[in-house]
Structures are given as C-alpha cells and as structure tokens.
Amino acid sequence: MDFVAAVKTCILEKYINFQDRAPRSEYWWFALFNIGGAVLLGLIGITILQTLWSLALFLPGIAVSIRRLHDLDKSGWWLLLPLGTLILGGVIGALLMPIIGGIIYLAGVAILIYWFVQKGTDGANQFGPDPLA
Numbered sequence: 628m629d630f631v632a633a634v635k636t637c638i639l640e641k642y643i644n645f646q647d648r649a650p651r652s653e654y655w656w657f658a659l660f661n662i663g664g665a666v667l668l669g670l671i672g673i674t675i676l677q678t679l680w681s682l683a684l685f686l687p688g689i690a691v692s693i694r695r696l697h698d699l700d701k702s703g704w705w706l707l708l709p710l711g712t713l714i715l716g717g718v719i720g721a722l723l724m725p726i727i728g729g730i731i732y733l734a735g736v737a738i739l740i741y742w743f744v745q746k747g748t749d750g751a752n753q754f755g756p757d758p759l760a
Contacts, residue, residue, distance in 0.1 A: 698747035
C-alpha cells in the first residue's frame with residue numbers, strides 16, 4: 628500500500644472501523660501523514676488549524692492502531708498499554724523516584740512501537756483475512 632492509498636483508506640473508507648486488520652504500510656503511511664501535517668501546521672503557526680487537524684484525525688488514528696494490533700492477532704485493548712504504564716509509572720514515580728516512573732511509561736510505548744513494526748500474521752486470524760492476500 629502506498630502513501631495515497633493508506634491515507635484514503637484511513638480517512639475515507641475506514642474512518643472509524645475498529646474491526647478489520649491493517650498492514651504495516653497502512654499504519655505507518657497514515658502515521659506519517661498525521662504527524663507530518665501537524666508539524667507543518669505547527670511550523671506555519673496556525674494553531675486553530677493544527678487543533679482541527681488533530682481532532683479530525685484522532686478517531687482514524689485510534690482505528691488504524693487497533694486494526695494494526697488486530698493484524699498481529701492482538702486485542703485492540705493493548706492500545707491502552709501506555710496509559711496503564713503511565714498510571715503505574717506515576718504512582719511509582721511519586722512514591723520512589725520520578726525517573727523510574729518515566730522509564731516504566733516509555734517501556735509501554737516501546738512495546739507498542741515494537742509490535743507495530745512487526746509483520747502481521749500470515750493468513751486469516753480471529754480478526755479477519757490477511758489484508759495483504
């Protein structure tokens with residue numbers, strides 16, 4: 628899947644589709660589009676457009692992330708892993724040392740990034756057919 632096809636799929640065809648599977652290319656091209664647009668609008672200095680951009684792409688970003696986890700045969704609930712590690716890290720950071728809390732949070736983010744760069748399961752899985760087949 629190329630850049631244009633990925634953006635078209637995420638915005639027009641699967642805007643809030645939390646069901647199917649998304650290959651790596653769809654996820655990463657859409658992430659590039661999302662982050663690149665936000666950075667460009669931030670550099671231009673048009674705050675209201677940057678805010679509208681982020682709001683418009685919030686749900687498609689969550690949807691493609693969940694579909695990416697589905698491609699790995701993992702539940703979409705794993706997307707909440709950084710939130711759990713943020714809470715755990717905040718508690719540990721408040722009780723012990725803040726740096727340890729930050730490391731725990733970053734570990735949760737790193738796990739998700741590691742999963743997102745992995746090849747999806749070959750063939751059909753519990754979330755549907757292979758998107759590359």
